[in-house]
Amino acid sequence: MSRRMKKNQLESLRKMLNEQKQSLLEKVKTNVSSSKEDLPNEVRDSADAASDYYERELAWGLSETERMRLQEVEDALERIDGGTYGKCEGCGSQIAPSRLEALPFAKLCVECRSKEEQSKKNNF
Numbered sequence: 728m729s730r731r732m733k734k735n736q737l738e739s740l741r742k743m744l745n746e747q748k749q750s751l752l753e754k755v756k757t758n759v760s761s762s763k764e765d766l767p768n769e770v771r772d773s774a775d776a777a778s779d780y781y782e783r784e785l786a787w788g789l790s791e792t793e794r795m796r797l798q799e800v801e802d803a804l805e806r807i808d809g810g811t812y813g814k815c816e817g818c819g820s821q822i823a824p825s826r827l828e829a830l831p832f833a834k835l836c837v838e839c840r841s842k843e844e845q846s847k848k849n850n851f
């Protein structure tokens with residue numbers, strides 16, 4: 728019980744993640760608003776084209792770091808819904824709540840994170 732995150736804690740992290748997601752999506756809208764005029768209206772009628780368009784929109788509107796961040800935020804929201812949030816993907820242990828408050832989209836505990844960074848450095 729004590730190892731599980733409290734419900735209100737989880738809700739406040741979900742709120743933080745949603746706010747980050749919104750601000751990233753706002754950025755997309757602002758950045759691409761000038762390019763939108765190039766796009767024919769009928770493109771929006773097709774679901775496939777809409778999804779392509781969404782990807783292009785992301786590509787235009789966000790830097791790679793921001794796109795990765797958006798992905799991380801969306802993944803974290805999915806983990807909250809799926810009930811796996813707060814669990815380290817590396818070792819399966821509970822990520823410290825203080826770490827999640829600082830980095831709500833963290834997938835790895837501090838130890839696994841530093842191991843990962845170590846191995847990345849070795850690859851370079």
Ligand SMILES: [Zn+2]
Pocket residue numbers: 815816817818819820835836837838839840
């Ligand atoms: Zn871990």
